[in-house]
Amino acid sequence: MNRRHCATAAITLVCALTLLAFPGPAFAAPEPAPTTPASVTKPGAPAPPAPGQSLEQVRMEIDALYRKAASATDAYNLAEERTEKQSAEIVKLAQEMAKGRARIEELKNRAGAAARAQYRGGGLPPEAQLALVDDPQLFLDGVGRIEQGQKATKDLLTELTRAQADLATYTKDASAQWEKLEANRLKKEKAKKELKERIAAAQKLEDRLEEQELARLLELEKQAQYQAQTAWLNSGALKGISGKASEQGLKAVRFATQQLGKPYVWGAEGPGSYDCSGLTSQAWAAAGRGIPRTSQEQWRLLPRIDIKNMRPGDLIIYHSDASHVGMYIGDGAIIHAPRPGRNVTIAGAGSMSILGVVRPDK
Template sequence: MNRRHVATAAVTLVCALTVLASGGPAFAAPEPPPTAPASVTKPGAPAPPERTLEEVRQEIEALYRKAASATDAYNLAEEQAAEQSAEIVKLAQEMARGQARIDDIKNRVGAAARAQYRGGGLPPEAQLVLVDDPQLFIDGIGRIQQGQKATNDLLTELTRTQADLATYTKDASTQWQKLEANRRKQEKAKKEIKEKIAAAKKLEDRLEKEEFARLLEMERQVQYDAQAAWLGSGVLKEINGRASAQGKEAIAFATRQIGKPYEWGAEGPGSYDCSGLTSQAWLAAGRTIPRTSQEQWRLLPRVQIRDMRPGDLIIYHSDASHVGMYIGDGAIVHAPRPGRNVTVAGAGSMAILGVVRPDK
């Protein structure tokens, strides 16, 4: 193996150990979005119409929805980055073991060369010609054949180990590139999350106290109307499934988190985002499920709403950006959004995309 390969392996190993030591990515604080210039109204022109409180509510909801989608992208990139970091470390360990095997082979080859030197520098075949005893001659032939086989085996092992080391180095480089790509995805998603949440809070902060109270009441009314319409469809008459043993454990965990704040990217124990709550609840029940709501929708078995049972996960919105856990009687427990706490809500209070079952 040439020095370039050894250097590459060493650099990759150092990079992998750096990943372990860092404990996770560090990001520069995202720059605040540029402030839009104040609009200038020409003399005599009509003033721009003020938005209604309902329009403000819809805009706030849209901003939080976009933040939720970005949170899913961030969580997925973080999960993939963790897997790639672990793979890089594994490859680095294989590279270290491969280099140790190469060093051992070279030591054995050197030992054989030193033994030949001590024998006068003549190869074994030449030394054998000088032997007078026939039996020693025959024994010597056997030893030469064994030595040739051992030498061939050493060369074969050296070639294979060098090829393995080159493969490990190439794989580690590929994983490192993927890791860096996911770091960039995380940074981009983090910036978008912060911008959307900041924009939503800015709208909320502009409201007077009475207006904000009316806004909250409007939010509750919208959710109530959606839930009433869902229940009015008679859907609960068809839903009569019972929770599995693991489902009961997941529900027990999730409901114990009621009152804890929503925090994007959080998986507990003090705060959660929506999929952080559901994934940790099912982990507590002994089942590992995907980290994000979009991956939960993509990878977990789907069931019809009429076949839903407590413990199942309801995925919301067309982009699968929200998830809650069905707990029975037409209700879910979920982590709603920034500024809200884990709570119980109507299962039909948001647009249902579908239902998945972690323990099917």
């Protein structure tokens, strides 16, 4: 049996043993505890689950909330990235505007110096002064100087016009960037509000549960992932996959592996915590390859490959809205930062709905 089959069998066995450690039928809610009438519920006490709502239903509701929070996190990260780029662009434009104004001032000073020189010459233009010269050689020399002067004046006016046009363009671009900056700032605040609301709602549902119910809820979560992974493996998805990681891919996997156990925090890019795309983008940055910050942009911009050609270091994008990403490490497994309340961990690559695979170093 090769190493991949051994590892796959080991993962399956561990998951199966874990499930057997928690007795009771799958998806069954625990026996409801006696409840206190609403009129005498202690202030601040967590509300019980909705009547008739099973733990599996609670799990699915919590999962949906965290999925929506993940999508909002992606929107927040993208808006933040664009805001930073626009801020940098505005700074650059402001510098160019300052240079433009200084150049215009310099050109105006040069034009003023030429006008003052003419005034010191009696107020007559060079052509009129030349007409009063009797010496032919001086006349010819004067003609040459006048031609040079006319060219210099023309060049001065051309450069002044161009500098003024550039300044106007910089000003217009800066105004447009300010508008984009404000629009993305509003998007960022909206996304931040939404993701906080989703996370708070999910945590509120979890807070309603007793300690035993929370343990069972975690087990239901593992069970759902195990069933999805098993179905994925049984579909033959790994059949024929034998791609070896590139040198950069190995570096990215090594970095991601070193982050195991660190907590998920939305918007985080390390070193102490990560969100899903923060982990993958930093892993590939450590490997010397810059990639987009968010899972949706990673899906949109990075080269896509067929899953049968997948190799360690590739990124698997999950869910129809590309709201989650994990790094494939081989043997049907990924490293990822799952969601708030969880740590960077190893999971089955098929434990979630796969949208596709991208390769940063293709």
